[in-house]
Amino acid sequence: xxxxxxxxxxxxxxxxxxxxxxxxxxxxxxxxxxxxxxxxxxxxxxxxxxxxxxxxxxxxxxxxxxxxxxxxxxxxxxxxxxxxxxxxxxxxxxxxxxxxxxxxxxxxxxxxxxxxxxxxxxxxxxxxxxxxxxxxxxxxxxxxxxxxxxxxxxxxxxxxxxxxxxxxxxxxxxxxxxxxxxxxxxxxxxxxxxxxxxxxxxxxxxxxxxxxxxxxxxx
Amino acid sequence: xxxxxxxxxxxxxxxxxxxxxxxxxxxxxxxxxxxxxxxxxxxxxxxxxxxxxxxxxxxxxxxxxxxxxxxxxxxxxxxxxxxxxxxxxxxxxxxxxxxxxxxxxxxxxxxxxxxxxxxxxxxxxxxxxxxxxxxxxxxxxxxxxxxxxxxxxxxxxxxxxxxxxxxxxxxxxxxxxxxxxxxxxxxxxxxxxxxxxxxxxxxxxxxxxxxxxxxxxxx
Amino acid sequence: xxxxxxxxxxxxxxxxxxxxxxxxxxxxxxxxxxxxxxxxxxxxxxxxxxxxxxxxxxxxxxxxxxxxxxxxxxxxxxxxxxxxxxxxxxxxxxxxxxxxxxxxxxxxxxxxxxxxxxxxxxxxxxxxxxxxxxxxxxxxxxxxxxxxxxxxxxxxxxxxxxxxxxxxxxxxxxxxxxxxxxxxxxxxxxxxxxxxxxxxxxxxxxxxxxxxxxxxxxx
Amino acid sequence: xxxxxxxxxxxxxxxxxxxxxxxxxxxxxxxxxxxxxxxxxxxxxxxxxxxxxxxxxxxxxxxxxxxxxxxxxxxxxxxxxxxxxxxxxxxxxxxxxxxxxxxxxxxxxxxxxxxxxxxxxxxxxxxxxxxxxxxxxxxxxxxxxxxxxxxxxxxxxxxxxxxxxxxxxxxxxxxxxxxxxxxxxxxxxxxxxxxxxxxxxxxxxxxxxxxxxxxxxxx
DNA sequence: CATGAATGAGTGTTCATTCAT
DNA sequence: GATGAATGAACACTCATTCAT
Numbered sequence: 053x054x055x056x057x058x059x060x061x062x063x064x065x066x067x068x069x070x071x072x073x074x075x076x077x078x079x080x081x082x083x084x085x086x087x088x089x090x091x092x093x094x095x096x097x098x099x100x101x102x103x104x105x106x107x108x109x110x111x112x113x114x115x116x117x118x119x120x121x122x123x124x125x126x127x128x129x130x131x132x133x134x135x136x137x138x139x140x141x142x143x144x145x146x147x148x149x150x151x152x153x154x155x156x157x158x159x160x161x162x163x164x165x166x167x168x169x170x171x172x173x174x175x176x177x178x179x180x181x182x183x184x185x186x187x188x189x190x191x192x193x194x195x196x197x198x199x200x201x202x203x204x205x206x207x208x209x210x211x212x213x214x215x216x217x218x219x220x221x222x223x224x225x226x227x228x229x230x231x232x233x234x235x236x237x238x239x240x241x242x243x244x245x246x247x248x249x250x251x252x253x254x255x256x257x258x259x260x261x262x263x264x265x266x267x268x269x270x271x
Numbered sequence: 272x273x274x275x276x277x278x279x280x281x282x283x284x285x286x287x288x289x290x291x292x293x294x295x296x297x298x299x300x301x302x303x304x305x306x307x308x309x310x311x312x313x314x315x316x317x318x319x320x321x322x323x324x325x326x327x328x329x330x331x332x333x334x335x336x337x338x339x340x341x342x343x344x345x346x347x348x349x350x351x352x353x354x355x356x357x358x359x360x361x362x363x364x365x366x367x368x369x370x371x372x373x374x375x376x377x378x379x380x381x382x383x384x385x386x387x388x389x390x391x392x393x394x395x396x397x398x399x400x401x402x403x404x405x406x407x408x409x410x411x412x413x414x415x416x417x418x419x420x421x422x423x424x425x426x427x428x429x430x431x432x433x434x435x436x437x438x439x440x441x442x443x444x445x446x447x448x449x450x451x452x453x454x455x456x457x458x459x460x461x462x463x464x465x466x467x468x469x470x471x472x473x474x475x476x477x478x479x480x481x482x483x484x485x486x487x488x489x490x
Numbered sequence: 491x492x493x494x495x496x497x498x499x500x501x502x503x504x505x506x507x508x509x510x511x512x513x514x515x516x517x518x519x520x521x522x523x524x525x526x527x528x529x530x531x532x533x534x535x536x537x538x539x540x541x542x543x544x545x546x547x548x549x550x551x552x553x554x555x556x557x558x559x560x561x562x563x564x565x566x567x568x569x570x571x572x573x574x575x576x577x578x579x580x581x582x583x584x585x586x587x588x589x590x591x592x593x594x595x596x597x598x599x600x601x602x603x604x605x606x607x608x609x610x611x612x613x614x615x616x617x618x619x620x621x622x623x624x625x626x627x628x629x630x631x632x633x634x635x636x637x638x639x640x641x642x643x644x645x646x647x648x649x650x651x652x653x654x655x656x657x658x659x660x661x662x663x664x665x666x667x668x669x670x671x672x673x674x675x676x677x678x679x680x681x682x683x684x685x686x687x688x689x690x691x692x693x694x695x696x697x698x699x700x701x702x703x704x705x706x707x708x709x
Numbered sequence: 710x711x712x713x714x715x716x717x718x719x720x721x722x723x724x725x726x727x728x729x730x731x732x733x734x735x736x737x738x739x740x741x742x743x744x745x746x747x748x749x750x751x752x753x754x755x756x757x758x759x760x761x762x763x764x765x766x767x768x769x770x771x772x773x774x775x776x777x778x779x780x781x782x783x784x785x786x787x788x789x790x791x792x793x794x795x796x797x798x799x800x801x802x803x804x805x806x807x808x809x810x811x812x813x814x815x816x817x818x819x820x821x822x823x824x825x826x827x828x829x830x831x832x833x834x835x836x837x838x839x840x841x842x843x844x845x846x847x848x849x850x851x852x853x854x855x856x857x858x859x860x861x862x863x864x865x866x867x868x869x870x871x872x873x874x875x876x877x878x879x880x881x882x883x884x885x886x887x888x889x890x891x892x893x894x895x896x897x898x899x900x901x902x903x904x905x906x907x908x909x910x911x912x913x914x915x916x917x918x919x920x921x922x923x924x925x926x927x928x
Numbered sequence: 929c930a931t932g933a934a935t936g937a938g939t940g941t942t943c944a945t946t947c948a949t
Numbered sequence: 950g951a952t953g954a955a956t957g958a959a960c961a962c963t964c965a966t967t968c969a970t
């Protein structure tokens with residue numbers, strides 16, 4: 053639970069996180085043993101505990117790394133353009149590529165949050181909140197261009213998009229049809245323009261939006 | 272005459288599944304002990320094993336029930352109308368209400384699939400496939416009305432929508448702002464009409480669709 | 491531990507003992523479950539306990555029956571002649587046939603004595619002692635004829651012979667070479683005349699050897 | 710300098726086997742719990758499993774040791790002479806002394822063979838076969854001297870003798886009358902010359918009988 | 929600095945036995 | 950008289966963690 057890493061030999065720390073990430077993704081945190089992680093990192097359980105005081109600590113470190121890498125990947129991905137709408141598209145692509153191809157830490161962050169011990173949850177939640185705020189910023193800028201519909205609830209929209217994109221990790225298999233980038237781009241068009249033909253859009257659709265999407269009363 | 276108040280066999284089975292569902296949802300399958308399930312179901316571990324031969328069997332039974340209940344809930348939900356597009360909307364609502372309010376079995380089916388033992392995976396996958404096929408049917412009928420855009424990949428669209436809606440379960444907290452039905456309806460408009468204003472839709476968007484959404488080769 | 495059989499429906503009692511004997515012989519008492527016995531006797535564990543108060547009781551009943559049947563079999567076997575030495579030979583034959591072909595109760599008596607609960611050991615030991623005394627009687631009568639060597643310790647001789655013959659049950663497989671009767675007769679000649687020095691043997695003994703000890707065909 | 714007093718790994722392994730041997734002999738494999746073995750070896754169940762992956766593995770290791778020790782003991786015992794017939798006598802003595810006084814592993818090998826898990830049976834059977842072949846070799850050499858009777862089936866003779874001698878372990882109690890060596894020697898004369906017909910015996914044999922077979926002091 | 933043998937609390941599961949029907 | 954659902958103590962075994970070296 054405490055930050056027990058020693059400064060030197062970061063390569064060993066890294067090996068542990070990589071091994072843990074792979075196993076946590078495949079079998080989940082609780083079903084993975086410290087022995088398995090150690091073995092996959094070519095060491096013994098005692099040596100693993102020398103670097104991370106507990107199995108929980110490995111999870112926390114991995115998740116924190118997940119947030120860091122996600123922010124880094126998306127930041128890098130959107131640097132290619134200044135068009136806020138285009139940045140959304142590139143951001144989705146970067147996020148999904150990281151999630152599907154790059155690294156297991158983002159997957160574990162998203163899909164093993166339950167396994168966090170009580171005490172560490174708040175800290176990781178805060179880190180994760182930073183990533184969400186990062187997306188909110190991108191969305192806000194895109195909205196600000198006036199090209200998006202008004203009356204959209206930012207939080208809900210983020211959850212909608214992130215949900216769709218994160219779910220890909222549950223069914224995507226490498227080398228089967230589409231690349232993550234292609235999937236991300238397809239999803240971006242769904243998000244942007246919807247699935248229905250414009251012709252069929254009922255006239256009163258905007259009023260429905262007003263009704264549905266405005267936050268309908270805080271708790 | 273004797274059919275009342277007797278804690279019948281099915282009632283005990285049910286109590287186990289309800290207790291297991293709640294715990295699996297909260298902590299995950301692997302982190303939940305048989306003792307906890309038994310205690311939550313007001314029995315002893317031996318009694319639980321009398322009904323389910325193993326902890327794995329409880330998981331499988333719960334997941335199979337998740338599929339059954341989801342199909343039942345959506346079937347009932349869409350019965351109110353014959354309009355295929357409207358049915359999609361009602362179906363989403365029914366699915367999300369079940370996922371967030373009704374029952375933990377659907378949640379466990381979606382979020383603990385990894386925990387299934389090797390041997391049971393195929394069977395549950397088949398059941399789950401039936402539910403997906405059910406949605407594919409609804410989507411296909413909606414497409415058939417001509418109101419939807421052409422060139423959409425059915426499978427990808429389902430994963431897109433189901434991902435967005437299933438993800439709600441990871442952040443939704445009862446009594447905090449929106450009801451599941453409201454969220455589902457909002458998501459339906461996002462799905463149907465997209466997030467961007469129509470005005471801004473680039474002229475070449477349809478050709479992009481052709482490029483992106485048609486299955487792009489590879490095996 | 492107590493004698494809980496009810497008088498009627500002895501067929502059910504019998505079915506239990508037969509099933510238990512078979513299982514105890516194959517896997518040992520401790521490795522056999524009451525459920526297995528009950529199932530092999532076409533009943534449920536509750537019904538088994540209705541007839542025998544405990545698993546231990548089944549073992550005791552089975553062993554007592556083993557003694558009874560052994561005495562009966564040998565008594566019947568030796569009735570064909572009055573020659574005490576011949577009676578020894580016939581007795582060995584009867585004992586081994588019962589042990590190998592007839593009944594599992596004698597086998598269990600001999601090879602699962604360790605499993606008897608403290609309280610029942612004495613009783614079964616007494617019964618078993620009756621069978622041993624029965625053999626001592628036969629041996630004594632044979633000795634009394636003057637044809638056996640003097641200075642033989644009766645007890646030691648019995649243990650010698652019974653050991654050799656009982657051990658057959660650990661390696662004998664039905665239908666593989668010799669019948670139990672043939673083995674018993676061969677062993678009788680070993681016992682009677684030893685393995686060494688044919689020169690000093692009575693003339694008529696050698697023809698018996700030829701007949702008995704040459705592998706008598708079969709596969 | 711550091712090789713003293715350290716409770717080395719092998720010592721712990723040994724303590725486990727000794728404890729297990731004693732318990733398996735007394736109560737049988739299935740009736741002995743891992744906790745009992747661990748306690749008798751002054752450790753906890755977890756520590757026992759650190760050394761032997763399963764209870765079955767303890768049994769297998771014990772049996773393999775039984776074979777090894779039996780071969781070693783008999784080999785050592787027969788080294789005193791080159792007379793093949795005398796070697797048989799010394800071999801019997803060594804075997805019975807090991808079985809009754811030395812070590813529980815040979816007893817367990819002989820009397821808990823049923824408890825071997827399916828997968829390990831073949832391996833132990835092969836080891837055991839080596840010991841039997843060892844005896845067959847001794848028997849064959851004794852036969853080769855021409856002093857034994859012809860027409861004896863080697864396998865049957867071995868089973869006869871081994872049965873008689875192994876059975877001793879079921880009734881022998883230390884300090885009650887005869888030593889294992891005395892019993893073995895008595896059994897050797899039974900085996901060699903049989904129980905009947907003193908008239909035909911070589912002259913010097915009878916003095917042996919007097920010496921060996923008279924009860925040598927009650928307890 | 930790193931190890932790996934050892935630990936013991938806790939896991940999923942078994943099973944002889946009970947008892948309401 | 951006979952059943953079978955239910956029990957709970959006990960089972961073999963696991964595993965995160967410790968600590969002497």
